[in-house]
Amino acid sequence: MPQNPDLLFRTLADPTRRGIFEQLCRRGEQTVAALTAHAGVSQPAVSKHLAALKQAGLVRDRPEGRQTHYSAQPKALAPLADWTQQMASFWDGRFDALEDLLKRMDQ
């Protein structure tokens, strides 16, 4: 259930792609044409970014006639939030006796 955040990080690493996702979070469902108008890149580039976002589960598509409507799925960000939380908690517990022992054994 705690799926690894690798694909999420890779997908969100590109600023253009992250911008498209942000746009969808801010304004809700939009067509490819509307997203292209704000993306600053060509329509095929936007389509490819949307395919990547979809693969990562970050967006959903809803075909309707000629156009395809995309919407954000912020729930997919959960593993990323979990990972961040976990790193912070590891750090909080860093001075536990066991952790300290493991550290000393290691180097």
Place this chain on the structure above:
Amino acid sequence: MPQNPDLLFRTLADPTRRGIFEQLCRRGEQTVAALTAHAGVSQPAVSKHLAALKQAGLVRDRPEGRQTHYSAQPKALAPLADWTQQMASFWDGRFDALEDLLKRMDQ
């Protein structure tokens, strides 16, 4: 103060580099040699990853004689947590009248 998370996302996108950061969060301060033992790549590769992590503010280095001790700076994850939170909140407010209006005006 709400600095953009671009460098953070790019830095954490690589699994090897993220693994090194995780190791530092779990076990605390470690030398380059200790990190290399777990990284599965060569020592120069680890040094380059550490340089990238340092540039992103995610780690601190403490030179001591021949060896350099590195430690995680999980505080640097704050912009990432903020961004995630913001995306979720945008989505929560998606059906506000103004947001809805903007959406309609846009396409």
Place this chain on the structure above:
DNA sequence: TAGAATCATAACCGATCAGTTATGAATCAA
């Protein structure tokens, strides 16, 4: 002082990837 140990940097290589243009497939409108 000579050699070993630790880390960083240089130089290079192959793979990945984000962008482009061209084109195809599907749908709507005149």
Place this chain on the structure above:
DNA sequence: TTGATTCATAACTGATCGGTTATGATTCTA
């Protein structure tokens, strides 16, 4: 039905990047 619209895919390109080996700089030790 013909042409326009909307989107996706194919094919290609240049840049980025993570990995390697080789080497240098520094520090400890025998």
